[in-house]
Amino acid sequence: MKRILAFTMATLMMLSLIGCACATNDNQGNETGTSLVDGNQTNDNNENNTNNQTNEGETTGNNAAGGNSGETADTVAQALLADFKAQVAKNTDIDAQEIADKLLQNNVIKFSGATMEVEEGLLTGFGEAEIRGFDDGVMFSPMIGTIPFIGYVFELEDETDASAFVQMLKDNANPRWNICTVAEETVAENVGDMVFFVMSPQQFEE
Secondary structure, three states: OHHHHHHHHHHHHHHHHHHHHHHHHHHHHHOOOOEEEOOOOOOHHHHHHHHHHOOOOOEOOOOOOOOOOOOEOOOHHHHHHHHHHHHHHHOOOOOHHHHHHHHOOOOOOOOOEEEEEEOOEEOOOOOOOEEOOEEEEEEEEEOOOOOOOEEEEEEEOOOOOHHHHHHHHHHHOOOOOOOOOOOOEEEEEEEOOEEEEEEEOOOOOO
16 A cells, blocks of 8 residues: 555656646747748747847858858747758758758757758658658757757758648648647748758747
8 A cells, every 4th residue: 555655646746847847848938839931931929029039149150051141030940041041052062961960050059969861751840740752851959859949951852842842841840749848930941952941949048
């Protein structure tokens, strides 16, 4: 009987800790909602929150990433999208792995990250949907799994319709792919046969 009681109490304590962790994340602004934007438009629903948190001196890239155009970006996702576009424009032969590596060097990234090649099928962040239609895919993300950030760079197959592929990513993106965390912004866009996708907070705390 004592063992049963001790096990029950331990279980209740674990559940309460998990609940506290979720509540803490939600109280930090994670329930501001998620927006799907096409890269050229800003998140209108969270515009005021974004303006308060944006570092006005922040640029859309850095010298290492080849995206230092001098333009300012409102959010992490928009800064990375601008960096992605600059890289593809600068080098049309660049591959997905090179782009992902350089995106992790962007000044807006405030975590230690890593990249991983992915194959067609079930991918993190898209629930039960199978993501198909690409030749080369690379995921870039934090080494710490509790940070609500995940990104992908895809190089599409010749026969894949880029706009349809981007829409598939948007339709199946799950900002709550990780327990007790939620991304605030989702961005997906292509430049030719190269596709950029990211779910992230609007800003990282310093």
